[in-house]
Amino acid sequence: MLEYTLEAELYDLGYKAVCGVDEAGRGPLCGPVVAAACILPVGLVLPGLNDSKKLSEKKRDILFEQIKENAVAYCIASASVEEIDQLNILEATLLAMRRAIDGLSVKADFALIDGNIARDFPINAKAVISGDATSPSIAAASILAKVTRDRMCIELDAAYPQYGIAKHKGYGTKAHMQALREYGPSPIHRKQFVRFLEKEKHE
Secondary structure (H helix, E strand, C coil): CCCHHHHHHCCCCCCCCCEEEEECCCCCCCEEEEEECCCCCCCCCCCCCCCCCHHHHHHHHHHHHHHHHHCCCEEEECHHHHHHHHHHHHHHHHHHHHHHCCCCCCCCCEEEEECCCCCCCCCCCEEEECCCHHCHHHHHHHHHHHHHHHHHHHHHHHCCCCHCCCHCCCCCCHHHHHHHHCCCCCCCCCCCHHHHHHHHHHH
């Protein structure tokens, strides 16, 4: 079970509202990158709460609703394909995370950020490597972000069915790569991520 160790340490230091922040969709070839910020009541036990990647889709969906019902505050935000192309994926991810923090209905005064980079945030922040397997707040944010992005992919699949996005969620699977070579990239594909198509043309 995940422990509120990091959160409790910060509350002991005098912080009033600590949020966990995580993203989904840094690696895929298409679609937005999604981030979530979540403030949980310290000590809240949600059975099965863990890194979203370690959970089944069914379990994530159940926890998604439980987190929304029980959180002190949460916000889910994104950065678009255009912003990813313009900024690069790291900067777009940080932008989505800042938007999620800014959108909290209860303003956080400290953010625990999954990963190894925590810069340019509007409040004090700390990077936590493997945070989604350490902190309940980050794990909750990872589930909010992952479920939201997966549902976006189902909508993108309806608009661009030839790529099979509902199945692979935009990742560079063999089937996705074959579809890209056959149909070319769509408006929802990240230009920086599909440059290999141009390279292959010239080989």
